[in-house]
Amino acid sequence: MHRGRVVFGAMDEVIFGRPAAEAVVAQMDRLGTSRAFLMVSGSLNRQTGEIEKIRKALGSRYVATFDAMPPHTPREAVVAAAEQARAANADLIVTVGGGSITDGAKAVQLCLANNVRAVEDIDKIKANKGVAPPMNAPKVRQVSVPTTIAGGEFSAIAGVTNQRTKVKEMLRHELAMPRAAILDPAVTVHTPEWLWLSTGIRAVDHCVEGLCSREAHPYADAQALKGLSMLAQALPRVKADAGDLDARMECQIGTWLSMGPLSAGVPMGASHGIGYVLGAVYDVPHGFTSCVMLPSVMRWNRSENAERQALVSAAMGQPGKDAADVLDNFIRGLGMPRSLQDVRIGPEHFDRIAEQAMGTPWIPRNPRKIVSPAQVREILLLAA
Structure with a gap:
C-alpha cells in the first residue's frame, strides 16, 4: 500500500x-x-x-x-x-x-x-x-x-x-x-549549447532519481515519466537545430514535469548527493555533475531497483535495454562529458568527495543503502 x-x-x-x-x-x-x-x-x-x-x-x-x-x-x-x-x-x-x-x-x-x-x-x-x-x-x-x-x-x-x-x-x-x-x-536561444544540454540532463536526473526512489508514488511517477519522455525526444532536436523553438518549449515543459517528484516529496539519490559536492568543492557545473554521475549511480543501484529502472528505459524509447546504458548513450550523443576524468577530477579526490557526500541530504535516501564513504567510492570508481 x-x-x-x-x-x-x-x-x-x-x-x-x-x-x-x-x-x-x-x-x-x-x-x-x-x-x-x-x-x-x-x-x-x-x-x-x-x-x-x-x-x-x-x-x-x-x-x-x-x-x-x-x-x-x-x-x-x-x-x-x-x-x-x-x-x-x-x-x-x-x-x-x-x-x-x-x-x-x-x-x-x-x-x-x-x-x-x-x-x-x-x-x-x-x-x-x-x-x-x-x-x-x-x-x-x-x-x-x-x-x-x-x-x-x-x-x-x-x-x-x-x-x-x-x-x-x-x-x-x-x-x-x-x-x-x-x-x-525565445529568451533561451542565447543560452550556450553546453549549458542548455547539460542542465537538460539535470532535469533528466530529476526524473530518473524520482522514478527510481524507494519513496516513489504514482502522482510523482506520472510527471517524471512524461517529463523524461519529452526531454529524451526534445534535447537531441535542440542540439540538431538551436533555433527550434518548439523543441525548446518541449524541453522547458519536460523540465517543469521533472520537478514533480522532488516537489511532491520524493527524495533524490546518490547522483544528486555526489553532484552537490562536485559543484561546491570542485566547481563542476551543475548539469555536468548529472552527466558524469547518473549512469554510474544507476549501475550501482541496479541490484536493488531493476524494475523501476526498466521504467526509465521505456520512457526514453528503449524498452528492455539496461537503463544505465541507455542514459550513457543518450548523454554521449549530446556531446556531454561522461566521466570524472572528463571534468578533470582524478581518483586522488575520491576520499574527500565520498566523505563529504555522506553529509548531503540525498545519500542517506539512495535506493540502495549507502552506509559508509567506501560505498560512495565504489560509485566514483564506476564514474572515473
Whole structure:
C-alpha cells in the first residue's frame, strides 16, 4: 500500500509560450506590485536586448538591475544583491537567467525578511541536515524567467555556496518558491549549447532519481515519466537545430514535469548527493555533475531497483535495454562529458568527495543503502 504526503508548492502560475516581457508585466498587474528589482544573467544583460525589452515593458515599475551572480550562488553575491534590493525598496524580484540566479533570488527574499546584512548572517537562516531554522517568511517574492532547464524555479530550496568552507548550503522556506514561472523559449536561444544540454540532463536526473526512489508514488511517477519522455525526444532536436523553438518549449515543459517528484516529496539519490559536492568543492557545473554521475549511480543501484529502472528505459524509447546504458548513450550523443576524468577530477579526490557526500541530504535516501564513504567510492570508481 502506498504511503506518503504530497505538498503543493507556493507557486501560483506557470505561463508558457508568451513573450517574457509581456508576461512579467501581467504578473505585476496580478500581484499588485510596483517596484521590480531585476536579478539577471550578466551576459544576457550586456550582450543581448532581452533584459532591455523587460525594462521597457515595465517602464516606471522598474527600479534596479543586479547582474553579477557567479555560478553556484556564493554567499557574498547573495548579500550584495539583497543590499541593492533593500536600497531600491523593491516589492518584487524578477529573475531572468539560470539556476544560480533563481536560487540567488530565493536567498535574497529570505535575507530581506530576516535582516541578513553580512555574509556570516546567512548562518542564521541556513538549513541544518535539511531542516530550516525558524525564520520570518519572505514578503518580497519573486517571478522567474528561466533560461536553463535544471528546474530550480519549481523548488522552495536554494543552494548557496559558503566560499570559506567550500560547502553548498541549503536554504529552504515554502515561500521561497517563485510566485510564477514564465517559460519563454525565445529568451533561451542565447543560452550556450553546453549549458542548455547539460542542465537538460539535470532535469533528466530529476526524473530518473524520482522514478527510481524507494519513496516513489504514482502522482510523482506520472510527471517524471512524461517529463523524461519529452526531454529524451526534445534535447537531441535542440542540439540538431538551436533555433527550434518548439523543441525548446518541449524541453522547458519536460523540465517543469521533472520537478514533480522532488516537489511532491520524493527524495533524490546518490547522483544528486555526489553532484552537490562536485559543484561546491570542485566547481563542476551543475548539469555536468548529472552527466558524469547518473549512469554510474544507476549501475550501482541496479541490484536493488531493476524494475523501476526498466521504467526509465521505456520512457526514453528503449524498452528492455539496461537503463544505465541507455542514459550513457543518450548523454554521449549530446556531446556531454561522461566521466570524472572528463571534468578533470582524478581518483586522488575520491576520499574527500565520498566523505563529504555522506553529509548531503540525498545519500542517506539512495535506493540502495549507502552506509559508509567506501560505498560512495565504489560509485566514483564506476564514474572515473
